[in-house]
């Protein structure tokens with residue numbers, strides 16, 4: 001299964017999260033967290049730093065893995081995503097050919113402009129929880145059919161197969 005990462009940069013005092021408007025690739029046009037596919041020989045922790053640097057030009061410091069989930073398209077387990085949060089980073093978020101970054105208040109995250117699954121787990125990340133889950137879409141990945149999210153998860157990588 002393809003492994004991928006997502007990273008959410010946070011300003012906890014201001015209760016703001018950084019999202020990007022994705023300009024190309026999977027999820028083009030949607031608001032997402034920076035991230036992307038894990039490359040051969042790379043750990044998820046290395047991937048998340050590389051992807052955030054490539055997409056918005058900042059380096060997250062000590063990104064913490066707080067969640068993981070599997071995306072299934074039809075019967076096909078398509079992607080295993082490692083979700084990170086970071087409260088500290090070097091640099092200033094900037095637009096790139098891949099992404100336009102913007103800060104959003106926690107209580108004004110526009111879930112209707114995001115992947116359908118995000119509304120079921122991103123609030124847990126913003127609440128400081130750890131979580132694991134599975135999301136089953138139709139075969140084309142257009143419509144979310146079933147989902148299950150567990151919070152308070154101590155041992156991440158539980159879903160990894």
Ligand SMILES: COc1nc(N)nc2c1ncn2[C@H]1C[C@H](O)[C@@H](COP(=O)(O)OP(=O)(O)OP(=O)(O)O)O1
Pocket residue numbers: 004005006024025026027032034035036037038071079081115116117118137141
């Ligand atoms: C199916 O639902 C999804 N929901 C959410 N929230 N995020 C998703 C979903 N499917 C994929 N993603 C995320 C996970 C990764 O961060 C990216 C993967 O995107 P992409 O294929 O563009 O990966 P890159 O490595 O950046 O792209 P290149 O292959 O062009 O290098 O999407």
